[in-house]
Amino acid sequence: MNNISYIQGLMDYQNQVRELQSSVGVPTISDNNNQTEKPFGVHLGEAIAGLNQNMNVIDNDTTRVISGDENDLAKVMINMTEAQLSLQTAVQVRNKCLEAYNDIKNMQF
Template sequence: MQPVQPTMTQRVAETMPTETKESFGTMLKDAIQSVNDSQVASDNMTTKLINGDNVELHDVMITSQKASITLNTALQVRNKVVEAYQEIMRMTV
């Protein structure tokens, strides 16, 4: 007789690492800090290039584009959150 094998969901649950749940506020703060860090890094690279430090132009452009993409993503997320909030406020109870 063979032992009963656990179902697939039990196996998946066993292999999933335990996660620490962080609050929404903490997650939002970290995301905003990430956007700020990318903007500061872009500003620093641009300043170094202007001052004539040993910085490659393509590195400055890559950092600048990463900062731009990060900021645009944050703005789109904000727009969706505001839109969802407004939709909830329009609902009748």
């Protein structure tokens, strides 16, 4: 009988937390437009595709500046900065993934 009251207490607590989250406006997993249902690999692939797109844009902009087709140097510099930040972020994510992999690899069970 104790276990049933304990489980009922947990269920009541979960319901209270959900009500509090909805009243405060904290998004739940179902409110997140399926963002949490995507696997990590999908998010990583999208990020790499975005990085590739930024690098292609800056490559095209650089070619156009050199050939004289592009006169807006400020736009090219903004695109270059965006590409640089994207690349730096990708390198840091890679470093963290490798660090986590090495930590897991070195664990002894």
